[in-house]
Amino acid sequence: MATCDHSVVEYFPGNDGHHCGYCGSDNTNCSHGMWAHTMTVEDYEQLVYRGWRRSGCYCYKPTLSIACCPMQTIRMDAPNFSISKSQKKVIKMVNRYLIHGIKKGESSSDHEACVRDLHHNETKRSSQVLADLDASSLRLKGSKKQNESGDSISVKHKTESTAKTSLTEDKQSAEVASEHGVATARKGKTYKPGVGLDPNKPKCGKAKLIRLEKKKKKLVVESSVSEDQTDSVSTAEISPSNSKKMLKRENERKSVEEYLAEPEKAESVAHKLEIKLIRSCPPSEEFLSTFRKESYKLFKRYQMSIHKEPENECTLRDFSQFLVESPLQHIPGDKKLLTGYGSYHQHYILDGKIIAVGVIDILPHSVSSVYLYYDPDYSFLSLGTYSALREIAFVRELYKSSPDLRYYNMGFYIHSCRKMQYKGQYSPSYIACPEVHTWVPIEKCRPKLDAARYCRLEEDPTIEDEEGKIDLNAVLILQNGTLLNYEKYHMLNPSRKDQSEIEEYAKLVGRTCSQRILLYRR
Structure with missing residues (x-):
């Protein structure tokens, strides 16, 4: 240079x-x-x-x-x-x-919207199951009063079977709701019907399955195998823990430039x-x-x-x-x-x-x-x-x-x-x-x-500090437009008492700079 x-x-x-x-x-x-x-x-x-x-x-x-x-x-x-x-x-x-165009704290994720719709749907289903169970119980009581002959027993078995079916459905609904973070409906409580799934939005899958799918795609790229072959990969190889490690390694491989360039690669911004x-x-x-x-x-x-x-x-x-x-x-x-x-x-x-x-x-x-x-x-x-x-x-x-x-x-x-x-x-x-x-x-x-x-x-x-070991006589000084080293400067100005000041300056800037930079003196 x-x-x-x-x-x-x-x-x-x-x-x-x-x-x-x-x-x-x-x-x-x-x-x-x-x-x-x-x-x-x-x-x-x-x-x-x-x-x-x-x-x-x-x-x-x-x-x-x-x-x-x-x-x-x-x-x-x-x-x-x-x-x-x-x-x-x-x-x-x-x-x-x-x-x-989303600021920090805002969210418009399709996945989150799907989860909210699913919550509404599962809550509605759970409420309907419990309502059916209450109706079955009322029918059971009415059947007992009307059938005092021997066929009351058959009605009893029939209603018990219906109740068991409803309870099974209720349990399944509760498990689904619990899995998605939805509070299970309690008996005697009414819920506002949900709007249901939006057919215009993609179906949402479990995060675990999404990670497994990503793992399969990575295996195709890294192992050069077909998608049909990846179906034969064992569950252990594509377990959530392995998938998580793989995604972590993928993120570690990305450079700061790749992260910064993402808006440039987007179809629209x-x-x-x-x-x-x-x-x-x-x-x-x-x-x-x-x-x-x-x-x-x-x-x-x-x-x-x-x-x-x-x-x-x-x-x-x-x-x-x-x-x-x-x-x-x-x-x-x-x-x-x-x-x-x-x-x-x-x-x-x-x-x-x-x-x-x-x-x-x-x-x-x-x-x-x-x-x-x-x-x-x-x-x-x-x-x-x-x-x-x-x-x-x-x-x-x-x-x-x-x-x-x-x-x-x-x-x-x-x-x-x-x-x-x-x-x-x-x-x-x-x-x-x-x-x-x-x-x-x-x-x-x-x-x-x-x-x-x-x-x-x-x-x-x-x-x-090698740079701190200065040669005072080699310090460059500019006086009245003339370039001097300290030795000549001192000879021309014997009455000036600024040696300690120049020496302090030279140590602060270091030996190299003191012999390159011109110290201006009036």
């Missing part, structure tokens, strides 16, 4: 505390900061791996050892992503809305969802056409509704500085990576309307998630989780053409804040050790973070 111009930053010394948006503390969220006038994607990615993040052009690195809510850098290996059961449910819920990747800095023409009218208005609604921010803090300028402006130098796409590198917005367009925007940075080895804002009216779609899964699928797509790009940076993982722990649910995830900046599987980090908010996560005590 071609290398752009040098990065230029202005470092702000100090580590003062400020308000924490996670626990509400006034001055315990501590971090170091610098303003990035311009930055290469290589340098920014290196800074991300050392715990830095950007908000617009401002870059900050939390001081985890004294922070109230330590923010750990987390990333996920996208090609090896394993989708969880809860994540599948979110995609299926969104797909259900897109294909059928109730809603059309389109996702567009649009360059935000420098802004493309398409971005400029939606910047004020849609993107900003959506951001304003989101901030005021979800984060309860006052309207005067959701200005167009705030939006631009926070999510539009970026120091990253854009690199156009090529045959290797068609999208190019830099800052982008992903527009989630539902039926021609933008309902969500994901702000991302495409870097040499990763896609970094910056922010997501969405229309509060569509909160029922769980867009936070859904957009994360979409971004993971996007990384996996980029990985096919550029194997070096394989990671999904999710920002900061905050173990002490429950609402921020969701980032650790995307597997396999790794957290950067705050002391040596190696990547540790999150499963090994959780017990340590349960015991202490801040700790060394790297288990090998011999590993050191």
Whole structure:
């Protein structure tokens, strides 16, 4: 990949505390900061791996050892992503809305309708059987009074036989009703007749039989046997337990892309969802056409509704500085990576309307998630989780053409804040050790973070922070338009007492970045 111009930053010394948006503390969220006038994607990615993040052009690195809510850098290996059961449910819920127009909690299943009709029918039948039984009993009493001669005995046997038949039918009806969850009718109680089965709907079968049928079809595909041969398969081979295992294996084999693509394969859909990747800095023409009218208005609604921010803090300028402006130098796409590198917005367009925007940075080895804002009216779609899964699928797509790009940076993982722990649910995830900046599987980090908010996560005590071993004289400095190393800078400015400040900066950004990034000095 071609290398752009040098990065230029202005470092702000100090580590003062400020308000924490996670626990509400006034001055315990501590971090170091610098303003990035311009930055290469290589340098920014290196800074991300050392715990830095950007908000617009401002870059900050939390001081985890004294922070109230330590923010750990987390990333996920996208090609090896394993989708969880809860994540599948979110995609299926969104797909259900897109294909059928059914929101979460609503239902129009034909199977459920059939079951309801069956319940009505079985209840009606059970009531009729009991009514017939009561009528038989009345006829039996009348027969005894009219037949005082010897034939009263034959009438008695006849009515007893009728009663037994009715009881048998009643018992069978009760069993059927019980099987389908219908309460058995009690004697002396009347029920409103049901409407019966709908002839326009397919007959509904037992779930167990449906699973067995699916098993047979799978055997045809996997064993290359005919359907006639599958009829000879033993009951043990197609038992419900085996069928359940087989269906579980089938679901495990499906990738996140296959789940997300289901609406595209449907014959017809109730809603059309389109996702567009649009360059935000420098802004493309398409971005400029939606910047004020849609993107900003959506951001304003989101901030005021979800984060309860006052309207005067959701200005167009705030939006631009926070999510539009970026120091990253854009690199156009090529045959290797068609999208190019830099800052982008992903527009989630539902039926021609933008309902969500994901702000991302495409870097040499990763896609970094910056922010997501969405229309509060569509909160029922769980867009936070859904957009994360979409971004993971996007990384996996980029990985096919550029194997070096394989990671999904999710920002900061905050173990002490429950609402921020969701980032650790995307597997396999790794957290950067705050002391040596190696990547540790999150499963090994959780017990340590349960015991202490801040700790060394790297288990090998011999590993050191090699990037923290700086050469002060090699630190690059830009002064009055002149590029200098620190040694020359100090010779030209012997009276300046900023050695400790420059040394602090160099250790925070690491040896590699301190020898590539230009530190601007006035």
